[in-house]
Amino acid sequence: MSNVIRIEPGPHGTVLHFEGDLTIFQVGEYLPQLLALEADEESLVADLSATTEVDGAGIQLLIALRKQLETAGGRLTLHAPSPAVTDALVTCDLCDYFHMECTSEPC
Amino acid sequence: MSDPVDIFRTEAEEHLSALESALLELEQRPEDPELIALAFRAMHTIKGGGGMFGFTELSAFTHHLETALDKVRNGLFPVTQELISILLDAKDHVTGLLEDPVLDQTQILIGRGLLERLHALIPDEQITEAKQTTAAQSPAIAPPGEEGDRVYRIHIRPSAGAFRDGFDIFPILKELQGMGTCYVTTDTGGVPLPAELDPESCMLSWDLVLVTSQGAEAIRDTFIFVADEWRIDIDPIDIDDDQCDRIGEILVERGLIARSQIESLLAENPRVGEVLQQAGLVTESDVDAALREQRAIRDTRERGARGEQESLVRVPAARLDSLMNLVGELVIVQARMQQLAQSRDDEAMSAIAEDLDRLTTELRDNTFSIRMLPIGTTFGRFRRLVRDLSRDLGKEIRLETEGAETELDKMVIDRLGDPLVHLIRNSIDHGIEPPEQREAAGKPPVGTIHLAAEHAESHVVIRIRDDGAGLNTGAIRAKAVERGLIARDQTLTEEEIQGLIFEAGFSTADRVSDVSGRGVGMDVVKRSIQDLGGQVGIRSEPGRGTTLTITLPMTLAIIEGLMVAVSEERYVLPLSCVEECIEVERGSEGKRNGQRLARVRGDLVPYLSLREWFAVPGAAPGIEQIVVTRLGEQRFGFSVDQVVGQYQTVVKRLGKLYEGTAGLAGATILGDGGVAMILDAGALAESLEDEVRTRGRRQTGRPPTWTE
Numbered sequence: 001m002s003n004v005i006r007i008e009p010g011p012h013g014t015v016l017h018f019e020g021d022l023t024i025f026q027v028g029e030y031l032p033q034l035l036a037l038e039a040d041e042e043s044l045v046a047d048l049s050a051t052t053e054v055d056g057a058g059i060q061l062l063i064a065l066r067k068q069l070e071t072a073g074g075r076l077t078l079h080a081p082s083p084a085v086t087d088a089l090v091t092c093d094l095c096d097y098f099h100m101e102c103t104s105e106p107c
Numbered sequence: 108m109s110d111p112v113d114i115f116r117t118e119a120e121e122h123l124s125a126l127e128s129a130l131l132e133l134e135q136r137p138e139d140p141e142l143i144a145l146a147f148r149a150m151h152t153i154k155g156g157g158g159m160f161g162f163t164e165l166s167a168f169t170h171h172l173e174t175a176l177d178k179v180r181n182g183l184f185p186v187t188q189e190l191i192s193i194l195l196d197a198k199d200h201v202t203g204l205l206e207d208p209v210l211d212q213t214q215i216l217i218g219r220g221l222l223e224r225l226h227a228l229i230p231d232e233q234i235t236e237a238k239q240t241t242a243a244q245s246p247a248i249a250p251p252g253e254e255g256d257r258v259y260r261i262h263i264r265p266s267a268g269a270f271r272d273g274f275d276i277f278p279i280l281k282e283l284q285g286m287g288t289c290y291v292t293t294d295t296g297g298v299p300l301p302a303e304l305d306p307e308s309c310m311l312s313w314d315l316v317l318v319t320s321q322g323a324e325a326i327r328d329t330f331i332f333v334a335d336e337w338r339i340d341i342d343p344i345d346i347d348d349d350q351c352d353r354i355g356e357i358l359v360e361r362g363l364i365a366r367s368q369i370e371s372l373l374a375e376n377p378r379v380g381e382v383l384q385q386a387g388l389v390t391e392s393d394v395d396a397a398l399r400e401q402r403a404i405r406d407t408r409e410r411g412a413r414g415e416q417e418s419l420v421r422v423p424a425a426r427l428d429s430l431m432n433l434v435g436e437l438v439i440v441q442a443r444m445q446q447l448a449q450s451r452d453d454e455a456m457s458a459i460a461e462d463l464d465r466l467t468t469e470l471r472d473n474t475f476s477i478r479m480l481p482i483g484t485t486f487g488r489f490r491r492l493v494r495d496l497s498r499d500l501g502k503e504i505r506l507e508t509e510g511a512e513t514e515l516d517k518m519v520i521d522r523l524g525d526p527l528v529h530l531i532r533n534s535i536d537h538g539i540e541p542p543e544q545r546e547a548a549g550k551p552p553v554g555t556i557h558l559a560a561e562h563a564e565s566h567v568v569i570r571i572r573d574d575g576a577g578l579n580t581g582a583i584r585a586k587a588v589e590r591g592l593i594a595r596d597q598t599l600t601e602e603e604i605q606g607l608i609f610e611a612g613f614s615t616a617d618r619v620s621d622v623s624g625r626g627v628g629m630d631v632v633k634r635s636i637q638d639l640g641g642q643v644g645i646r647s648e649p650g651r652g653t654t655l656t657i658t659l660p661m662t663l664a665i666i667e668g669l670m671v672a673v674s675e676e677r678y679v680l681p682l683s684c685v686e687e688c689i690e691v692e693r694g695s696e697g698k699r700n701g702q703r704l705a706r707v708r709g710d711l712v713p714y715l716s717l718r719e720w721f722a723v724p725g726a727a728p729g730i731e732q733i734v735v736t737r738l739g740e741q742r743f744g745f746s747v748d749q750v751v752g753q754y755q756t757v758v759k760r761l762g763k764l765y766e767g768t769a770g771l772a773g774a775t776i777l778g779d780g781g782v783a784m785i786l787d788a789g790a791l792a793e794s795l796e797d798e799v800r801t802r803g804r805r806q807t808g809r810p811p812t813w814t815e
């Protein structure tokens with residue numbers, strides 16, 4: 001699977017589909033696109049259901065996004081994190097830090 | 108071992124040996140309160156168990172000892188040489204009572220005598236009164252977490268370039284989490300908003316609280332690859348400190364706030380964390396991390412109070428052996444699987460084989476580690492030996508030990524005890540001189556025996572060094588000639604003469620004392636060590652002392668071998684003794700008295716043809732390989748068709764019928780299902796050496812002939 005970010009509108013805010021790896025290589029690549037998003041974006045949903053691998057840099061990106069939205073009074077939701085993402089979040093004990101939506105429904 | 112009485116016996120024996128080492132240590136450090144407490148605890152436990160399992164006499168006797176020790180513990184009486192001697196004798200008496208709870212006349216007298224001696228030193232008043240004191244004090248004797256878990260605070264701040272350098276935090280966190288109970292707090296405070304985010308820089312840091320039985324070194328090892336660049340702080344937390352579980356205290360210790368800041372705020376609101384956070388002095392994740400640490404400390408304390416007993420399980424050795432056997436079989440099957448996967452060129456299968464390989468290796472290491480014990484468990488009995496024996500002989504000897512934590516297979520340790528006792532007895536009896544003789548030689552009157560163990564690659568090296576008189580090579584030589592071990596005019600190096608003491612029936616003791624000279628010679632020691640796959644060597648300097656070096660494999664269950672082939676047959680030689688491999692063309696070999704000899708860089712090395720020895724059918728190839736092994740001081744070769752290569756394998760026993768076959772140490776099953784014999788190089792060489800020696804003696808003085 002190739003590593004892409006698909007940005008689509010959704011019912012609860014813009015959805016960021018992180019597909020494939022979310023590691024240091026992708027973070028640098030995705031960041032300009034994420035910054036280009038409307039600054040007043042209230043809420044974002046990160047669809048992590050198809051994320052195959054995540055590293056510290058990937059988690060750091062999610063943290064930065066959460067901070068951004070918090071400042072704007074919005075919320076970042078992690079949607080259906082894949083086993084790789086869940087594992088990383090559990091290892092760092094960040095499950096409570098993020099707003100998580102654990103469901104098998106596509107968004 | 109399900110009989111509770113047996114279990115009590117085993118446990119009591121353990122307590123007794125703990126008591127013994129505590130007493131011997133006390134002799135060195137009579138003021139050490141921990142040792143006194145330990146001795147008291149041992150007595151207390153034995154007394155309790157004895158009463159419960161019907162050892163009435165034992166219980167009554169130990170009660171007196173316990174009472175006396177309690178008084179010593181409370182500082183009413185000092186620890187004296189006399190007291191320790193009585194207690195050591197009493198310990199022996201208790202050992203006797205354990206074996207046979209019904210007293211005979213002698214035991215009654217011994218017991219009475221001991222108590223008289225004891226009460227002469229420490230008078231016994233009201234027994235009932237004493238009972239009350241001990242009952243009141245016993246609950247407090249076990250310090251919490253004595254042998255159990257420790258709590259560490261770990262702060263990890265990766266270097267900014269960590270991600271760029273290719274290091275990730277997750278493997279490290281996972282490894283730490285595998286070491287025990289781990290509470291992780293990720294400090295996200297340093298992460299900027301996306302606009303300022305450098306995607307390749309690490310701005311995160313982590314605070315961990317790890318509850319583990321492992322030491323700080325093991326934790327530090329986790330960071331071995333990143334230690335230079337990252338900031339890693341590992342602090343053990345003293346959980347016995349009453350204050351340490353206060354949130355404010357934790358935050359101060361972590362260097363986040365000043366104590367004075369807390370104190371002023373505390374006056375207003377007792378919930379420090381909340382207040383500090385509201386006041387903006389610390390962040391949410393700081394408090395979070397501190398809360399976790401608090402939880403870890405309290406949990407560990409609670410567990411310490413409950414006692415960690417439930418985490419220890421006694422397992423019969425036979426069950427462990429059968430587990431080992433199964434793991435051994437699994438390792439072999441796994442090797443076959445891997446070979447098959449390789450030959451099939453099937454990726455999916457190879458992946459499974461690799462996974463299986465990883466798991467099997469882990470399983471094997473884990474299983475073998477169950478059998479590993481620190482060698483220090485045997486050191487205790489040597490302390491007693493040295494103490495008692497040196498007194499009997501009127502010598503003053505100090506035993507120094509080193510590397511007690513070195514781990515060895517339990518089976519090796521069990522079988523090593525007797526040879527070690529013998530060697531230490533020898534050092535005490537023959538090595539160390541009486542004080543006056545030592546002083547005359549300008550040495551300190553107190554002799555030293557140094558017992559050291561250490562790991563060296565896959566081996567354990569044990570050294571017994573004394574600063575005694577050293578070996579009298581002249582006397583050894585004379586004795587060897589007298590016994591017919593060497594020819595009168597044979598030239599031998601100093602080392603060769605020293606090595607003679609390992610020959611059968613050799614004893615240089617001028618007099619037969621109670622100690623040595625019981626007919627058990629150094630040859631038996633050598634043989635026992637060789638049976639364990641080890642080697643023993645001796646180095647002695649006249650007037651300076653003697654050092655015995657024992658090299659042992661860590662386990663008998665796995666062998667690091669060199670596989671060789673003769674026709675279709677495969678054999679494994681222990682790699683530890685292999686020195687080199689050379690090629691010999693057929694027809695170039697020499698012979699002396701029917702003994703094959705190969706020229707190895709100018710030296711003649713006797714060798715044995717495996718093809719001949721095992722009567723393998725077929726003709727030898729034009730060029731044969733000779734594997735040269737070093738057995739102690741000598742070299743010995745084995746000629747084979749082909750050297751296959753290094754081979755690590757699990758040793759399987761040969762079964763009743765073939766066990767004890769000279770020259771075979773065991774067998775192994777190869778990847779293709781075939782069987783390879785594991786050779787005992789020492790035993791094979793010995794049988795040949797004996798032959799050569801018999802022949803050599805008949806033709807003394809004649810130089811070897813090189814027939815070509």
